[in-house]
Amino acid sequence: MASLSVEDLSCPVCCDIYKDPVLLSCSHSLCKECLQQFWKTKRTQECPICRISSKYEPPCNLALRNLCDLFVKERKDFCVLHREKLKLFCLDDKQPVCLVCRDSEKHTNHKFKPICEVLPSYKEKLNTTLKSLQEKLKHTEIIKEKFDKAVEHIKTQVEHTEHQIKEQFKKLHEFLRDEEEATITSLREEEEQKSQMMKKKLEEMNTHISALSHTMKHMEEMMKSNDDVSFLKNFNVTMERAQISQPDSQMTSGALIHVPHYLDNLTFRVWKKMQDIVHKTPVILDPNTANPRLILSDDLTSVRYSENIQPFPGNPERFDGYPCVLGSEGFNSGTHCWDVDVKDNEDWIIGVTTASNQRKGRDFFNTDVWSVWYEEDYFFSQPLGTSSTVFHVTQKLERLRVHLDYDGGNVSFSDPVTNTHLHTFTHTFTHTLLPFFYNNDIIFPLRILPVKL
Secondary structure: OOOOOOOOOEOOOOOOEOOOEEEOOOOOEEEHHHHHHHHHHHOOOEOOOOOOEOOOOOOEOHHHHHHHHHHHHHHHOEOOOOOOEOOEEEOOOOEEEOHHHHOOHHHOOOOEEEHHHHHHHHHHHHHHHHHHHHHHHHHHHHHHHHHHHHHHHHHHHHHHHHHHHHHHHOOOOHHHHHHHHHHHHHHHHHHHHHHHHHHHHHHHHHHHHHHHHHHHHHHHHHHHOOOHHHHHHHHHHHHHHHOOOOOOOOOOOOOOOOOHHHHOOOOHHHOOOOOOOOOEOOOOEOHHHOOOOEEEOOOOOEEEEOOOOOOOOOOOOOOOOOOEEEEOOOEOOOEEEEEEEOOOOOEEEEEEEEOOOOOOOOOHHHOOEEEEEEEOOHHHOOOOOOOOOEEEOOOOOOEEEEEEEOOOOEEEEEEOOOOEEEEEEEOOOOOOEEEEEEEOOOOOOEEEOOEOO
């Protein structure tokens, strides 16, 4: 090998060390890929050097390929500056060096160790990083599964919402068909927008998983390799590649379809044309906030409790501790009033809360809640929390009226059947308020009553 130079082992076409060299009938050798590319471009089977015709499938030059492989391997183990064997590892520069490098000015006052002594610690570091990436991969796959379920839920929401839109539009006259089409188009646009957003998240997850898998495979190959010098040379680059940033694992608020936008008072929006059949419900429930044990009616005005837990996504807006659901519209000014049918229901809480109140866990009733509570077996159970803004009603009601005067700073509750005042909270409101409904009765629902215009 000492008599051979880089030029002797270089392809005359690409000028690099031969890769899969083939031997032509004219005795010239070239890289197989270089030859095929030349033939494809020139559309003739001749030697690029001497132009003599050659066989269609020239044989592999095994002797030359072995020489090239040996040359490349030996060159990896030798210093590119001094052509000496790489035997030491510079602890300051963190690179393999030869004995001449050790004594050079560049490495003055540097510390060195034999390669065989530093190799185990570096392999251990790489192994630790590999395990960390394996854990990241598992975590990312779990997150991806959650996003997959969210995509399916969006699809279900769209299908169900479209069905409700069509059912309501069947009750309208023929000339309202254009309004129906416009509403569905808006729904489809939101579906496309939010589905694309979720697909982008999933693509980020897939890209991250692919990157992790590729990096892990590369690390595993390095760990199996017996080429210590190559291992150390590539160590820093490999460790940098291992620092793959974790994609955002949280589902952003508003990721699901905003169903109330399409179903909220649909007939009211066209009341100018259908005044005789129009009615308005002052509060519409938001299904994206409903606890998985709650089932909402198709028109989003009624809520009932279920023993079965529904497979809803754990989006940030949703309750998971208490069987609660919020109204879809927030209030930050003016006066607002709504009646709720509570007849026969034995465990309910109705009121208002701030839009920022905690919905996860069991802290919801600790702050920012103004409500009345009825429970049939109250004397046999512990009071709900210690909040002074949850007023206990002892008499059984058929209906409950909630009256919010935001600017006046009070929320009052009354019985509209007997015109009896129950309780009034006073407070200086500074945040957006939302109606909320707690239903812990497995038989009877809570229903928001419509008002006539």
